[in-house]
Amino acid sequence: MSEHQTLKDHFREARIFRHRVLFIAAFMVLMFLVLFGQFYNLQVLHHSNYVTQSERNRIHVRPLPPTRGLIYDRNGQLLADNRPSYTLNIIKESVDDLEQSLDLVAELIEVSDLDREKFYRRLSQRRRPYESVPLRYRLSEEEIARIAVNEYRLPGVEVEAQLVRYYPLADLYSHSVGYVGRINERELTSFTEEEYQQYAGTYTIGKIGLERQYETQLLGEVGYQNVETNARGRVLRVVDQIDPKPGENLHLYLDSEVQKAGLAAMEGRRGAIVAIEVDTGGVVAMVSSPSYNPNLFVTGISHTDYNALTQSRDLPLFNRAIQGEYPPGSTVKPMIALGGLYYQVIDPSLSMYDRGYYQLEGEERRYRDWKRGGHGQVNMRTAIRESCDTYYYELAFRMGIDRLHTFGSFFGLGRPTGIDIPSERSGNWPSREWKRRARGLPWFPGDTLNVGIGQGDVLATPLQLAAMTATIANRGRWVTPRLVQEQPVEARPSALQDVPDGQWDFIIGAMEDVVHHPRGTAHRAGVGLQFRMAGKSGTAQVVGIAQDEKYDSDKLAERHRDHALFVGFAPADDPQIAVAVIVENGEGGSSEGAPVVRKVIEAYLHQQSLLAAASADVASSGGDDVRR
DSSP states (O other), X not given: OOTTOOXXXXXXXXXXXXXXXXXXXXXXXXXXXXXXXXXXXXXXXXXXXXXXXXXXXXXXXXXXXXXXXOEEOTTSOEEEEEEEEEEEEEOGGGOSOHHHHHHHHHHHXXXXXXXXXXXXXXXXXXXXXXXXXXXEOSOOHHHHHHHHHTGGGOTTEEEEEEEEEEOTTGGGSTTTTOEEEEOOHHHHHHOOHHHHHHTTTOOEEEEEHHHXXXXXXXXXXXXXXXXXXXXXXXXXXXXXXXXXBOOOOEEBSOOHHHHHHHHHHHTTOSEEEEEEETTTOBEEXXXXXXXXXXXXXHSOOOHHHHHHHHTOTTOTTSOHHXXXXXXXXXXXXXXXXXXXXXXXXXXTTOOEEEOSEEOOTTXXXXXXXXXXXXXXXXXXXXXXXXXXXXXXXXHHHHHHHHHHHHHHHHTTTTSOOOOSSSOOOOOBOOOHHHHHHHHSOOOOHHHHHHHHTTOTTOBBOHHHHHHHHHHHHTTTOEEOOBSBTTSOOOEEOOGGGGSOHHHHHHHHHHHHHHHHSTTSTTGGGGTTOSSOOEEEEEEEOSSOOOTTOOOOGGGSOGGGSOEEEEEEEEOTTSOOEEEEEEETTOOOIIIIIHHHHHHHHHHHHHHHHHHHHHHHHHHHHHHHHHHO
């Protein structure tokens, strides 16, 4: 061995080895502690959080839409129903290629370009994750079968049974009951967070009529269910569920038999009818003619059908009963005559001579009577019975516009009646202030004369005229018209309650003469009546006629002819129902309007007699039936 060869140091190598082993052991212990700490963090500290995230991968919340409340007429006839319908829905989050899935569906069933357009529009609206979006409604059994057979090829596509609104009587109540339609983008963006929660899983909302007015009550409360799904989004099981609360049902004063009688009496003509129960204010008939089928709007109306409705000259979508504003013509004369008695500006026995026209002192213009040559000697009773314009020119001049305006306001003219249906218009019962504000002009005496015969700037809806007539029948007691029975009766006090009974007797008696006196303007409508009816005819000009020109309907286009109006109530000695009717371009209020009012009243009284007979039968046999 060389003297320079270094001897191996076993002690040093052993020390280095021990140090290395200790370092590696310490490092492994440290790594184990870090790993243990991470496990502790995941399994203990954040256990619930990660469990929830894991559950969300397979557990989804699905809204359960409530069943919409039903609507019935006063006899239990169903006016708004819910019918099952099968809908093809798509859950976007469960679809790999949406466009490809739509193409595949289109190969199996009919999917129009409009269906796709509406689908993408709904898809862009605010919605919850995994909330289904409808593509097609009202699937047939064959279409359902095709989808079912190809289910394995259609992840995220499902057929769901839904209740869809249906109106059994179609166009009979389209303007009053209204309809529901798809929730559009404007409505959705206007929702509060609470409203958005309420409509989860619901695709329709009340658009017009009672469906809109009572949307909150009819809608109900949404429910929810937690469902377990597989990787393809298919529901495996329901974990738990909160049932939805169905909407409230509505029971109306509307009577389908009276409504049918009114619509039939219109014979397809343009116009409106409103019939009000005198005691309660319940509207038993509200007809606007022509009408339309509201079922077209429920799941989305086609462009063809919608254009046909909106472009029609007859305006079927227009609710003439509450939105049509017409000159009331002579239908306001009994009310104005009562005002003359109330303010003591005229004696009912005062007689004046009608030459066929009226002139203000110092003016050349002649305000003509509807009857050329005049009525001769007339007093208040004959002026109402024969609708003498000249008498009312003088009466209006004596009252003045200020008292005319105040008294007409007592009967609800010039303001909404407050009926429980949206979009009611207020008409116009003019005053000095109104003309100065609307036209920037002062009031003239000639304006007052026009108001005295319900012309000029005077406008009223058929509902307002029915409410006015009901107030006369009620001898000054104003009752707010209403459609839903659950709403309380609202009687409004007014100065009319100070009108003496004798004055009411006089006016109502004169209105009876209109129908039952041989010289009454509507005496033909009273022939054969089994009860006494009080009424007043009216004619409203559509186009102006020169002062010395005679009205000739043959020279006028049909839509330029006068409107025919009539208001009435019955029985005269115990009023139960008040009716107002307008037949657009019907010309004669007595010849065209009065027969319609008669048929409506007869239908109502017939229904009341049937109900009374049924109640008597139940009372006589009810005890035995109950025991059995």
